[in-house]
Amino acid sequence: MIRSLLVRNIWDENQVLRQILGICSLLAVTNLVRxxxxxxxxxxxxxxxxxxxISYLRNYIPHRIRMIVQTLIIAAWVILFDLIIKAHLPEISRALGPYVGLIITNCIIMGRAEAFAQKNPPLASLLDGIFAGLGYMLVLVIIAVIRETMGFGTILGFNVNFLGLETWTIMVMPPAAFFLIGVLIWIVNIIMARQAAAGGGERG
Amino acid sequence: MNDSYGYTIVFMLVLSAVFTTVLAVTQGAYLPVISENERNVERKAILKVLNIEPGPSASSVFEERVVPAAVGDWDAYLAYDDGGHPLGYAFPLNGQGLWGSIRGFIGISPGFDRLLGLEFVEQNETPGLGGRIDEAWFKNQFQGLELRAGEDIAYGSGLDAITGATSSSQAVLSLLNAAIAELLPLKEVVGS
Incomplete structure (x- = not known):
């Protein structure tokens, strides 16, 4: 079960590449790997x-107001996360600034709540959430490595521009993420189409 | 699943009460730590604009070297060196950046003729673009600039704006010039 959840969330149904969710935050934060x-x-x-x-409460949540309840729970956890890093990791909290609060509006969280946690047992939902987040982080880091290398000539702040090439300001700006994510989705689509053609849908 | 109005309302009230309580208690517990962290960020910024090394414990260095001093209407800070001679004044710098408010401090020499340093405590500029106003190379450019009455600081030789972040660079400059224009006439107040 764990393996299939992992494969599904990172590859088959990757939140960013296949479901096209979480794009707004991707555009905003991927100019730096950190x-x-x-x-x-x-x-x-x-x-x-x-x-x-949400999975623990799924049998008690009235159907009509489930989305409000989901938002409330998501907001509570994000505020808690914000408080914890403000108190224990003030430097990182300062670097992230307003981004932490914006996690609340990340469509992936509500997507997982609606599509999975609402119908599945707690442990599976926890893993599903973590893997979905992992799939998101993976795409973010891939785009960020490209953007930071080309835009600043650095990775995680370390200089990698050994040839002294001119850096591209466009890579630092949000539109670059649009181009890159488009190309990445294109490549993944080609690979998936080939897989489907060759294996006849081996993963079902 | 019970979908009656009564149940829905009670459920929402209970859930909100539980989460609000948890968050309120957590925030209450963390409040002293968080505000101490924030004060430390300010202390470090004040020490830095006065070119004093904050070291591992910014608060003790701060207690030792810096005293609050009112200059005109400004809540300033005055620092002394080991011999008891004034090192300079730190003044708060507040205003609008491109996307949000910018808060920080500037250091000015005792004779009000040189800028000692510039630090930010809070800024909401685009990370990687305008956010680079908080990078050392940018802030260090302002160290030692001469201040003359009626003469604004401008980008040009020896002072670079940030590529791709013209508006944020300009915002910093206009904050700085506005503060300096107000501060320079206070030279007489300090002298007496």
């Missing part, structure tokens, strides 16, 4: 625990 990592970790924390809580 911000992408912390954003990814914050999302993993928030989506995992929100899914867990």
């Amino acid at each position: 911000n992408s990592l912390v954003m990814g970790l914050g999302l993993i924390f928030a989506v995992g625990l929100s899914s867990l809580t």
Whole structure:
């Protein structure tokens, strides 16, 4: 079960590449690898625990107001995360600034709540949330490595521009993430189409 | 699953009460730590604009070297060196950046003729672009700039704006010039 959840969330149904969710935060934070990592970790924390809580409560939540309830739970966990890093990791909290609060509006969390946690047992929901966050973080880091290398000539702040090439300001700006994510989705689509053609849908 | 109005309302009230309580208690517990962290960020910024090394414990260095001093209407800080001679004043710098408010401090020499340093406590500029106003290379450019009445600081030789972040760079400059224009006439107040 764990393996299939992992494969599904990271590859088959990757939240960013296949479901096209979480794009807004991707555009915003991926110009630096460090911000992408912390954003990814914050999302993993928030989506995992929100899914867990929602799954525990799933049989008690009135159907009509389930989305409000989901939002309330998500917001509570994100505020908690914000408080914890403000108190224990003030430097990182300062670097992230307003991004942490924005995790609340990340569509992936509500997507997992609606699509999975609402119908599945707690442990599976927790893992589903964590893996979905992992799939998101992976894409973020891939885009961030490309953008930071080309835009600043650095990775995680370390200089990698050994040839002294001119850096591209466009890579630092949000539109670059649009181009890159488009190309990445394109590549993944080609690979998936080939897999499906060759294996006849081996993963079902 | 019970979908009656009564149940729905009670459920929402209970859930909100539980989560609000948890968050309120956590925030209450962390409040002293968080505000101490924030004060430390300010202390470090004040020490830095006065070119004093904060070291591992910014608060004790701060207690030792810096005293609050009112200059005109400004809540300033005055620092002394080991011999008891004034090192300079730190003044708060507040205003609008491109995306949000910018808060920080500037250090000015005792004679009000040189800028000692510039530090930010809070800024919400785009990370990687305008956010680079908080990078050392940018802030260090302002160290030692001469201040003359009626003469604004401007980008040009020896002072670079940030590529791709013209508005944020300009915002910092206008904050700085506005503060300096108000501060320079206070030279007489300090002298007496």
